[in-house]
Every structure is written in structure tokens, then in C-alpha cells.
Amino acid sequence: MTQHPLDTIVAVATPPGRGGIGIVRVSGPRAAAIAAALxxxxxxxxxxxxxxxxxADGSALDQGLVLMFPAPHSFTxxxxxxxxxxxxxxxxDVLTKRVVALGARVARPGEFSERAFLNDKLDLTQAEAIADLIDASSGQAARSAVRSLQGEFSQTIHALVEQLVQLRIYVEAAIDFPEDEIDFLSDGRIATALDAVAARLQTLTATAQQGCLLQEGINVVIAGQPNAGKSSLLNRLARRDAAIVTDIPGTTRDVLRERIAIDGLPVHIIDTAGLRDSADPIERIGIQRAWDEIARADRVLVIVDDRGGVAREDRAIIDKLRHGPALTIVRNKIDLTGRQPEIVTGEFGTEVALSARSGAGIDQLCRHLADCVGYQPDGEGVFIARRRHLDALRRAQASLANGRMQLTGQRAGELLAEDLRQAQHALGEITGEVTSDDLLGRIFASFCIGK
Amino acid sequence: MNMNFQDGFDVIVIGGGHAGTEAALAAARLGVRTLLLTQSIETIGQMSCNPAIGGIGKGHLVKEIDALGGVMARATDRAGIQFRILNASKGPAVRATRAQADRVLYRQAIRAAVEGQPNLFIFQQAVDDLIVENGRVTGVVTQMGLRFAARAVVLTVGTFLGGRIHVGLSNYQGGRAGDPPANALASRLRELPLRVARLKTGTPPRIDGRTIDYRQLAAQPGDTPAPVFSYIGSAAEHPAQIVCHITATNEQTHEIVRSGLDRSPMYTGVIEGVGPRYCPSIEDKIVRFSERDSHQIFVEPEGLNTHEVYPNGISTSLPFDVQYALVRSIRGFENAHITRPGYAIEYDYFDPRDLKASLETKHIDGLFFAGQINGTTGYEEAAAQGLIAGLNAARRVNGLEAWCPRRDEAYIGVLIDDLITRGTLEPYRMFTSRAEYRLLLREDNADLRLTSRGRELGMVDDERWRLFEQKREALEREQQRLRNTCLHPGRLPVADAERVLGAPLSRNQNLMELLRRPGVHYESLMTLPGAGDGAADPAVRQQVDIQAKYAGYIDRQEDEIVRQRRNDELRIPADVDYNDVRGLSSEVRQKLSAVAPQTLGQASRVPGVTPAAISLLLVHLKKRGHRLPKSA
Structure with missing residues (x-):
């Protein structure tokens, strides 16, 4: 019996942000059809x-090379x-999204290699590596999920799952215990609760699409005295070979900002040259805006001259930032002091010794910034994790909409129940909780059931 | 004394309850020499708890047992004195048949089936011991020392293993009120390498119906026309039909219960076994849901020729004086006479995770367990397991591979997979919410799901098969006709279109497409000019309607089912050491080791096992040279 894979998977195959070429890889029976549509x-x-x-509307997303490897002579x-x-x-990300819309599913971490292995495309010695990859990648996926679904976001999703479970308790109880006087399907409460969940899910999806930190990138403020080397650091960062200026539409480029990428992680460098007392009302508006930016920053770099260390003016800024974002002291100009590039812990926390002029220590700084926000360029990219989450949110939304229709149109409790189950299942893919949900246990705890 | 019984048997079934009788009948139907050993021939087919069969989830099981050639549905059709469809106002997938049964008629129907079955023999004697040689069961020893040789043994001993009955703070050994427990067998089984624990269940006090004032109670009639359980049964088989009644507890009842809690074996810690949360005793309901000022009581007649009634809803193990007072505090029961006290019973059960899907124990070849011994409750759950255990015991004797339906095929599959994969900490009862493919597993299509399988297995006789094929052909014919019959907007009067479809027809459409629209039903569709008469058989008409309504949802589940099926076909060797599987967390290792799943599918359903863990396991199996399907 020949076995056909059931579903087609997609993922970005190149490490995020490395080099000018990115590869989106698709594997499975719909690969050819997707190529044709695309x-x-x-x-x-x-x-x-x-x-x-x-x-879908025929507009160009990108231009590049397309390659087709028919089974069985392919990687997987x-x-x-x-x-x-x-x-x-x-x-x-946009390309992946389009491929998903054409019928593929975002691959689980390590899934391409897993398929390759199961189809005898990898030998036994590689199998060990595959196991490690799956292990590491699932951990990575979990971390990516945390990154992609920051703080409040992740709380919202857990609250949503809980609301869904509550709804399911009512619906399932009404179905399984019709003689226990708990027929919630016939009163309006289920509909109200369902609408509340759907509205919340919609807000959440919108947030996930727009406000996600990783799409926006991280905000880094560079502060320091005019002669500390701030501009040369900025230029050095912007001129790195691996650095790419990302083009997120709709963001205004004001004079205070520079946008770069570190290993695929978008980074907004906010120049605070104007952070000084000024009588000019227009400049003061600019300064106020700069402080607002600082308040929202993920990291503040305070540049000091390694020859003189932290000066009084620097301390003034550091003091103002005491309740703001975490900061890193950058000790610049080590080419003049003869010091080696390094990262040490000093009076104000982490200190990076580098030379903006020679470039020594710049890689350490980039690594440090990425580490600060938990960004891991290797393994699975955050974008692909987020794409998977968005897809799950979309499926959950579709299920809820369908369930709502069943409830109003057909009073069909069992179909509503199925839609709710699917919605919870989709959200479970995000939280990583493969539900062995004890719905019945919750029902027994909530209602007096049974003869 | 110790002597060998002259005749050998292929399969011996111990216990004549709902599991035992289905097991013995299934084995004998497959043509192997089968012996049913019971403490008492008089209690074969006895309903020890409430006099009802079916209900949500349970009715589904009964229909499946029927489709596989079992006896429960047929016996219920002959013994049912009130039939109802529960959830009739909800969708077809969650509708379920329930019948009040006359205990005596039910027992007679079961006994007649057992006695009429070729290859099946009965012997009355308690079993004290199993003969186990080299990890294989080879026979049993009865109380009087008789040794019976057998090639497979099915144990269906209900609540009799180490049974202990509680009324108030006094308790005694018993397997059921009036019957002795199976203590020798219980202690023998405890020596086997199987995990064992205690469960508890209970019954209400029974009441003399002549002392109930029915004028104060709400009447609950059965459905007309009366539903039928068996696919080959008919309402003409039903005995006389009766009316049930409903009453309720009140604040005074609750006060009486609260005042007796200091002498409750449950609330003083005398009972250690865990009871079912969905079937709580009245003391549990009142303590746990103290805000409720009333609880329903269903007054169920025990039969046509007895006055005894079963007040369903006041199961209790409180002392008798408290039972007496609480019963008399209830509306309509003011002068009630109790005929039998309520009681709780504690008994041994074996962790079902030590079973294979065939219900054979993993540690002792040829030994099968079915029913309450596996931690379940309910006649229907017991019968379903009995059927599968008896079937597989006979298949083992015949050198055939075991069979058990999958989760997407039957509630029986859900039941057994839940038991062997998750185990159970309370008496396990079926609910539709346990089934992920609930829309597929309906009462109305149990025959379509299982009759062919039952026929292949040798469980379905010619008559049932003939009737089934008739129905299936009629169904397929009608579905084909609907697909081939097209309605044209020009020829369909607007008034008719609006009446049936809610709007005028905008383009040519065939009847099947129209039927799949929400709000369109088969019966009204057939009233359209040009739609024809439709199928003659009402069951076929209903089936066409239901399948069309669920088609979209069921198609959507198909991918999931195929993927799951593939994993279920992938066997895990019994000697896999989960410590060798690279990358698994120690928590997952422990969980998999505790269950020792037989297939990758089963492993994926062990609570706490992640998809990544399954991938790792797959890679490990492949590394060991296991033949795997491509791209699982």
C-alpha cells in the first residue's frame, strides 16, 4: 500500500535575516498546485x-526563483x-501567509526533517541529529511562542481558552444531561457568552497582526554625550554586512529614528541627540517625543568614552531612566585605550566595551541586544511561529462564527459543541496545551448531575 | 476434593451479568465451545441497579452491541415497559433511546437467548481460582474443587471481588444485596501482577408502590409511537407500557440527611472506594451543592407484576432510620414503605491500563476482563466490553488476530480506548462528550457503521444481514436519486420554493445540494413538484436527511480521522524501553511506561504526551528498524 502524506507543510527554510536570499519551502501533495497558483x-x-x-488579487508579492522537486527525489x-x-x-512572512492561504499548513518545528527521515532520505547517523532537532525545536517553538505572544497577549489567550471551556461546559452539560434541568441551549446566555468570546478573539487577532513586538521590532535608544561616538556607533550598526533596512509600511521615519535589523530582528535605533534643555518650543515638542520613545524602549544604550568613563551628564540621563527601561553602558573608543572588546558587569549593569570606529565588539553588542529580548536567530524563526499562531487564531475565529450560526439558525447544540471543540483545539496549538481537557470533571464540579 | 471436569472448553466465561452473557454469546456464536460459569443460574441477566437500559451515550452503546449481533437491544425490546428518546429536540447525533425495563422480563429474555445458543453451556458454581501456567491461563477451579480446562477465560465478576456492603456504620461482605462476594477469587487475583484498587457505587432504598400517593407526583409518559432498540426489533415485541413519575426532595429532606452525616460511612471515612461523580448519593448532592433546595427523583417501576419501585435519585448509604425519615419527607412518599434498604458497595477493580485493546490482560495470556472489574459502571458499558472480550477470546482460540473498533468507528472503541489509555479513578460511564467524533457516532447509523464488520467477524446472522443489506441498498439508491434529480428555477413554482427552501431557486440544483442547505429537510423537500416520492422506509428517509445535514462537518473531520487511523495501525513493540528514546522528558517517559501503549495512536492519546514526543518516539522506532508507513 502506498502512503500519501495528508497535508502540505510550509516553512521558511533559511535562518531569519541572514543574507539577501530567503527560501520558503513547501512539502506535500499540494506543492505543485500551490506553485501554479502562486x-x-x-x-x-x-x-x-x-x-x-x-x-490572490494578482499583485506582486516578490520576485525570485521557483524550484520544483517532484517526489521521491526531494529533500523530504x-x-x-x-x-x-x-x-x-x-x-x-507574507509569502508564507500566501502559501497557507493556498492550502498548506505551517510546519511544526523539525517536521521537514522528520518527513525526510521517515521517507528514508536521511541515514541512521543523521537520525540522532533529527531527534535532537525535534527536541530543541519544540523548546524553541515554546520560546518563540512566548516571544510572539508577549505578556498581556498570552494572558488574554489563556483567559480566552478558559472562557471557551466555560462555554463548552454549559453546552456539553446540556447535551449529556438533558434530564438534569440544565438546558442552557434554550436560553440566551450561551449566545451572549459566545458573542463575548468571539469579540475578544477578534481583538486578539487584530493585536497579534499589528501590535506584535516582533513585527514592530525592538526599540533601542542610544543616549550619550555628543563626542562619545554615538553617531559612529549608529553608522557602524547600520553598515554591518548582515544588517538590512526593513521596510515595514506605514511607519513614519522621523529624524530621531534609524531602523536596522540584527540577524532578522528588526531594531529601531532612537537617536537622542536632542535630549538637552531647549527654549525652542518646536524642539521641546521633539524632546518630549524622544522621552516618550525612551519610555517605550526595550533597551537604552548609554555611550561613554572608555577613556573617561561615565560622566556627570551621563549620570543625569541614567538617573532619569531609573524607573524606565533597562540600560546597557557602551564603553566606546577602546581602540584608543587598547582594551579588548568584552562584556562585563559594572556599576550600572552590563557594560560592552567596543570601538565604533574599528568595529571591534560590535558583534558582541548585537548578540547582547538580541539576548536581551530572548531572540534566537537559529532554529525556528519567530515569524514562522507567529504565522502559525495567526493561522490558529484565524481557524478559531472561523469555528466560533460557524458555531454562532448553528446556534441561531438551527438551534443545533451538537454542531455548536463541535465548533467550540475545534476552536479550543486551535487555541490549544498556541498555548501548547494538548488538551486532555477534563470537561466532564468541570461539569460535575459545576452542576449537580445525576440521579 | 479436587477433580477434573470431564469436558474441556475453548472459552470459559465467569459471571452471568451483562458482560458475561454478551461474552458467552459472542464466543459461542463464533463456534467455539463455551462455558458460562455463574454463582446462580437464577440471576443470569439480573439488573442489579436501576431498571433501565440506554440513555445518552449508553443508548449508543446498546445500538452498537445490536449491530454487532449482541443481545442487549433485543432483550430490552422484549422487556421495556417505557421507551423514550432523550434529547429529541437536539440534533440526531446526541439523541438517545432509553427504556424502563421489567427486571423479570429482562432476565427471562437474556436467559432464553443464552439457553437457545448453540455451543454455549451453563454451569452453576462459584469460581475460586484460576489455573495459570507459564504466564498463560489454562483453566479455572470452582468452589467445590472442580477443575475446568479452557484455552481462554473471560472474567466478568462485577462488584463481587472483595465486595463489602455498607448501610450506615455497619457493613458486611457481599457481592450484591442477597448474594455472597467472591473473596477466594479476589485474593487469588490480588497475587497476579495487576494493579488493583477499590471503587464504590450505591443504590437507593426500594419502595412499595402501593404506599406512594401518585396523585401528588408529576407523570412522565413514554413516547408514542414507542421507539425500538434493535435494528431487527419492532414495537410489537414490547410488553404493556406504563407511566413513570417524578417527585423531588425538599429542605426537610436535606435537613434529615445533614443530621445523619455523622453516621454516614462516606463522611466518616469508613468507605475508601471512589464513587461516581455523575451518580452521587443524596448525601453527596446535599453536601456538595448546598445551595440547591431540591433534587429530582425519578420514580421508576421495577416491573409489570410487582409493586416495587426504584426511586432514582436518592442513592444512599445512610443508616436505615435516616433512610426511613428522608424517604417519608418526600412529596408523595409520606406513607411510603421501604422494601429494601439502600446501600453502598465497595469492590476491587483492576487498572484497565493493564489490558490490551482486545481486553486480554497484558500479563496473563488468554485471560480477559470485562465489565465492572475494569472500573466501569452501567449495564451497557459492561455488555459492550463483554461482547468484545468474548469475541476476542474466541478469536484467540481460533488463532485469529484480535479486533476492537476504533474511536471513529464506535462508542465501544471510545470506551475501551479510554479505559486502556487513561485508566479510571472513578466508575467509568459513557457520555457523548467523551467521543471526539460524536457527529459520526450516532444511534441512527450504528448499523451502517458496524453491521458489515460484525458480519465479517461472524457475529451477524443471515436474517440480520439480509435486513441490513436491504436498508443499505435502499439508502444508496435514494441518495443516488437525489444527486441525479435536478430542479429548475423556471419549472419550480415560487410559492413552493419559498415554502420549502425559504427563497426562490436561483439556478439548476440537484436535490442533494438542496438538502444540504441549512433549514431544508427531507420530508418537506419531497413535497416539491418534481422531487418524486422518496424512499419508502422511514428509517431510510431519516438517514438520508441526517447524513446530508452532517456531511460538511464529517468531511472536515476526515483528515483528522485518517491521520489518527494511520497512527493506530502503527504498533509499538511490547519491549520498547522509553528510557532509550532520545529527547523524551522524564515525565513523558513515566506516563508512557505506565500505560505501555500498543500503538502510536494510543501513545498519542496518553494524557500529557505531546506531538513532539510522538515524533521522537517515531524516530526511535524507525531507528530500531521498525517498518513504518511513509510520512505518518
Missing amino acids: TGHIPAPRRAQLAVFRA GEDVLELHGHGGPVVL
Whole structure:
């Protein structure tokens, strides 16, 4: 009996932000159909062809190479499609989203390798590595999830799941215990509760799409005296080979900002050159805005001259930041003091010794910034994790909408119940809780059931 | 004395309850020599608890047992004195049949089936011991020392293992009120390498119906026309039908119960066994839900030829004087005479995680467990397991591979998979919410789901098979006709279209497409000009309607089912050491070791096992040279 894989999976195959090329890889039975929908034709086997990747409305998403590897001669042993586009995380995310819309599912961590292994495409010695990969990647996915669903966001989703469970308790109890005088389906409470959950889910999805920290990137403020080397640091950061200026539309570029990327992580550098007392009302508005930016920053870099250390003016700024974001002292100009680049802990926390002029220590600084927000460029990218979450949110929303229709239109409790189950299942993929949900236990705790 | 019984048997079933009788009948139907050993032939098919069969989830089980050739539905059709469809106002998937049964008629129907079954023999004698040689069961020893040889043994001993009955603070050994427990067997079984624990269940005091003032009670009639349980049964088989009644507890009742709690075996810690949360005693209801000022009581007649009634809802183990007072505080029961005191019973059960899906124990070859011994409660749950255990005991004797329905095939599959994968800490009862494929597992299609399988297994006789094929062909014919019959907007009067479809027809559409629309029903669709007469058989008409209504949802579950099925077909060798599986957390290792799942699918359902853990296990199995399907 030949086994066909059931579903088609997609993921970004290149490490986020590395280099100018990004590869989106698709594996499974729908690969060819997706290629056709995306580029207008099914590419010839194993031949790189230039193509325009198009959105549903025909507009161009990106241009690049398309490659088709028919089964079994492919990495996974299944039909594999590779889309080589531009490397920016946003572009790759948009491309992934389009492929998902065309019928693929975002791959679990390590799933391509897993399929390759199961289809005898990897040998036994590689199997060990696969096990480690699955293990590490699932941990990574969990961390990515935490990153992608920050604080309040993650609380909201847990609250949502809890609200859903509450709803399910009522619906399931009404179905399984019709003789126990708890028929909630016939009163309006279920509908009200369902609408509340749906509204909350909608807000959440909107938040996930717009306000996510990782799409916006992290905000880093550079503060310091005019001669400390702030500008050269900014230039040095912006001129790094791996640094790419990301192009998120709709963001205003004001004079205070510089936008760069560190290993795919968008970073907004906020220049605080104007942070000084001023009588000019227009400049004061600018300064106030700068302080607002600082309040929202994820990190403040205070640049000091390694020759003189932290000066009085620096301390004034540090004092003002006491209740603000965490800060890092950058001791610049080590090319003049002969010091080696290093990261040490000093009076004000982490200190990075570097030279903006020579570039020594810049990599350590970048690594440090990424570490500060828990960003891991290796393994699974945060964007792909987030894409998976958005997809799950979308499915949960669709299930709730459908369930609402069943409730009003057909009074069909069992169909509503199924939609609620699907919605919870989808949200469970985000929280990582594979539900062995003790719904019955909750029912027995909530209602006096039984003869 | 110790002597060998002259004749050997292929399968011996110990216990003549609902599990035992289905097990013995199933084994004998497969043509193997089967012996039913029971303490008392008189109690074969006895309903020890309430006199009712079916209900939500349970009715589904009964229909499945019927489709597989079992006896429970047929016996209920002959013994049922009131039939109702529960959840009739809700969707077809969650509708369920329930019948009040006359205890005597039910017992007679079961006994007649047992006595009429070729290859099945009965012997009255308690069993004290199992003969186990080299990890394999080879026979049993009865109380008087008789040794019976057998190639497979099915144990269906209900609450009799180490049974202890409690009324107030006094207690005594018993398997059921009036019957002795099976203590010798219990202590023998405790020597086997199986995990054992205690459960508890209870019954209410029974009342003499002549002392009840029915004028004060609300009447609850059965449905007309009376529903039928068996696919090959008919309402003509039903005996006379009766009316049930409903009353309720009140504040005074609750006060009486509270005042007796200091002599309650449950609230003083005398009872250690865990009782079912969905079937709480009246003392539990009042303590745990103190805000409720009243609880319903269903007054269920025990039969046509007795005045005794079963007041369902006041199960209790309080002392008799408290039972007396609480009963008399209830509306309509002011002068009630109690015929039998209520009691709680504690008994041994074995952790069902030590069973295979065939219900054979993992540690002793040829030994099968079914019913309350596995931690379940309910006649229907017991019968379902009995059928599967008896079937597989016979298949083992015949050298055939075991069979158990999957979770997407039957509630029986859900029941057994839940038991062997999750175990149970309280008496396990079926509910529809336990089934993830609830829309697929309906009462109305149990025959379509299982009859073919039952036929292949040798459980379905010619008559049932003939009737089933007739129905299936009629169904397929009608569905084909609907797909081939097209309605045209020009030819369909607008008034008719609005009446049946809610709007005029905008384009040519076939009847099946129209039927799938929300709010469109088969019966009204057939009134449209050009739609034809439809199928003659009402069961077929109903089935066409239901399948069309659920088609969208069921299609959506299909991918999930195929994936799950693939994992269920992938066997895990019994000797896998989870400590060798690279990358598994110690928590997951422990959980998998405790269950020792037989398949990858079962492993994926062990609570706490993540998809990543399943991937790791898959990689491990492949590394060991296990043949795996591609791209699982």
C-alpha cells in the first residue's frame, strides 16, 4: 500500500535575516498546485526559473526563483517546492501567509526533517541529529511562542481558552444531561457568552497582526554625550554586512529614528541627540517625543568614552531612566585605550566595551541586544511561529462564527459543541496545551448531575 | 476434593451479568465451545441497579452491541415497559433511546437467548481460582474443587471481588444485596501482577408502590409511537407500557440527611472506594451543592407484576432510620414503605491500563476482563466490553488476530480506548462528550457503521444481514436519486420554493445540494413538484436527511480521522524501553511506561504526551528498524 502524506507543510527554510536570499519551502501533495497558483505555472522539475510570486488579487508579492522537486527525489521524499525570494522577514512572512492561504499548513518545528527521515532520505547517523532537532525545536517553538505572544497577549489567550471551556461546559452539560434541568441551549446566555468570546478573539487577532513586538521590532535608544561616538556607533550598526533596512509600511521615519535589523530582528535605533534643555518650543515638542520613545524602549544604550568613563551628564540621563527601561553602558573608543572588546558587569549593569570606529565588539553588542529580548536567530524563526499562531487564531475565529450560526439558525447544540471543540483545539496549538481537557470533571464540579 | 471436569472448553466465561452473557454469546456464536460459569443460574441477566437500559451515550452503546449481533437491544425490546428518546429536540447525533425495563422480563429474555445458543453451556458454581501456567491461563477451579480446562477465560465478576456492603456504620461482605462476594477469587487475583484498587457505587432504598400517593407526583409518559432498540426489533415485541413519575426532595429532606452525616460511612471515612461523580448519593448532592433546595427523583417501576419501585435519585448509604425519615419527607412518599434498604458497595477493580485493546490482560495470556472489574459502571458499558472480550477470546482460540473498533468507528472503541489509555479513578460511564467524533457516532447509523464488520467477524446472522443489506441498498439508491434529480428555477413554482427552501431557486440544483442547505429537510423537500416520492422506509428517509445535514462537518473531520487511523495501525513493540528514546522528558517517559501503549495512536492519546514526543518516539522506532508507513 502506498502512503500519501495528508497535508502540505510550509516553512521558511533559511535562518531569519541572514543574507539577501530567503527560501520558503513547501512539502506535500499540494506543492505543485500551490506553485501554479502562486506563479501562474507548474515549474519544470529541478530547474530554477525566475518567477513573480503573486497575491490572490494578482499583485506582486516578490520576485525570485521557483524550484520544483517532484517526489521521491526531494529533500523530504515528497513533492517539494522552493521559493527563493528576498531575505527580509516581512517578505518571507507574507509569502508564507500566501502559501497557507493556498492550502498548506505551517510546519511544526523539525517536521521537514522528520518527513525526510521517515521517507528514508536521511541515514541512521543523521537520525540522532533529527531527534535532537525535534527536541530543541519544540523548546524553541515554546520560546518563540512566548516571544510572539508577549505578556498581556498570552494572558488574554489563556483567559480566552478558559472562557471557551466555560462555554463548552454549559453546552456539553446540556447535551449529556438533558434530564438534569440544565438546558442552557434554550436560553440566551450561551449566545451572549459566545458573542463575548468571539469579540475578544477578534481583538486578539487584530493585536497579534499589528501590535506584535516582533513585527514592530525592538526599540533601542542610544543616549550619550555628543563626542562619545554615538553617531559612529549608529553608522557602524547600520553598515554591518548582515544588517538590512526593513521596510515595514506605514511607519513614519522621523529624524530621531534609524531602523536596522540584527540577524532578522528588526531594531529601531532612537537617536537622542536632542535630549538637552531647549527654549525652542518646536524642539521641546521633539524632546518630549524622544522621552516618550525612551519610555517605550526595550533597551537604552548609554555611550561613554572608555577613556573617561561615565560622566556627570551621563549620570543625569541614567538617573532619569531609573524607573524606565533597562540600560546597557557602551564603553566606546577602546581602540584608543587598547582594551579588548568584552562584556562585563559594572556599576550600572552590563557594560560592552567596543570601538565604533574599528568595529571591534560590535558583534558582541548585537548578540547582547538580541539576548536581551530572548531572540534566537537559529532554529525556528519567530515569524514562522507567529504565522502559525495567526493561522490558529484565524481557524478559531472561523469555528466560533460557524458555531454562532448553528446556534441561531438551527438551534443545533451538537454542531455548536463541535465548533467550540475545534476552536479550543486551535487555541490549544498556541498555548501548547494538548488538551486532555477534563470537561466532564468541570461539569460535575459545576452542576449537580445525576440521579 | 479436587477433580477434573470431564469436558474441556475453548472459552470459559465467569459471571452471568451483562458482560458475561454478551461474552458467552459472542464466543459461542463464533463456534467455539463455551462455558458460562455463574454463582446462580437464577440471576443470569439480573439488573442489579436501576431498571433501565440506554440513555445518552449508553443508548449508543446498546445500538452498537445490536449491530454487532449482541443481545442487549433485543432483550430490552422484549422487556421495556417505557421507551423514550432523550434529547429529541437536539440534533440526531446526541439523541438517545432509553427504556424502563421489567427486571423479570429482562432476565427471562437474556436467559432464553443464552439457553437457545448453540455451543454455549451453563454451569452453576462459584469460581475460586484460576489455573495459570507459564504466564498463560489454562483453566479455572470452582468452589467445590472442580477443575475446568479452557484455552481462554473471560472474567466478568462485577462488584463481587472483595465486595463489602455498607448501610450506615455497619457493613458486611457481599457481592450484591442477597448474594455472597467472591473473596477466594479476589485474593487469588490480588497475587497476579495487576494493579488493583477499590471503587464504590450505591443504590437507593426500594419502595412499595402501593404506599406512594401518585396523585401528588408529576407523570412522565413514554413516547408514542414507542421507539425500538434493535435494528431487527419492532414495537410489537414490547410488553404493556406504563407511566413513570417524578417527585423531588425538599429542605426537610436535606435537613434529615445533614443530621445523619455523622453516621454516614462516606463522611466518616469508613468507605475508601471512589464513587461516581455523575451518580452521587443524596448525601453527596446535599453536601456538595448546598445551595440547591431540591433534587429530582425519578420514580421508576421495577416491573409489570410487582409493586416495587426504584426511586432514582436518592442513592444512599445512610443508616436505615435516616433512610426511613428522608424517604417519608418526600412529596408523595409520606406513607411510603421501604422494601429494601439502600446501600453502598465497595469492590476491587483492576487498572484497565493493564489490558490490551482486545481486553486480554497484558500479563496473563488468554485471560480477559470485562465489565465492572475494569472500573466501569452501567449495564451497557459492561455488555459492550463483554461482547468484545468474548469475541476476542474466541478469536484467540481460533488463532485469529484480535479486533476492537476504533474511536471513529464506535462508542465501544471510545470506551475501551479510554479505559486502556487513561485508566479510571472513578466508575467509568459513557457520555457523548467523551467521543471526539460524536457527529459520526450516532444511534441512527450504528448499523451502517458496524453491521458489515460484525458480519465479517461472524457475529451477524443471515436474517440480520439480509435486513441490513436491504436498508443499505435502499439508502444508496435514494441518495443516488437525489444527486441525479435536478430542479429548475423556471419549472419550480415560487410559492413552493419559498415554502420549502425559504427563497426562490436561483439556478439548476440537484436535490442533494438542496438538502444540504441549512433549514431544508427531507420530508418537506419531497413535497416539491418534481422531487418524486422518496424512499419508502422511514428509517431510510431519516438517514438520508441526517447524513446530508452532517456531511460538511464529517468531511472536515476526515483528515483528522485518517491521520489518527494511520497512527493506530502503527504498533509499538511490547519491549520498547522509553528510557532509550532520545529527547523524551522524564515525565513523558513515566506516563508512557505506565500505560505501555500498543500503538502510536494510543501513545498519542496518553494524557500529557505531546506531538513532539510522538515524533521522537517515531524516530526511535524507525531507528530500531521498525517498518513504518511513509510520512505518518
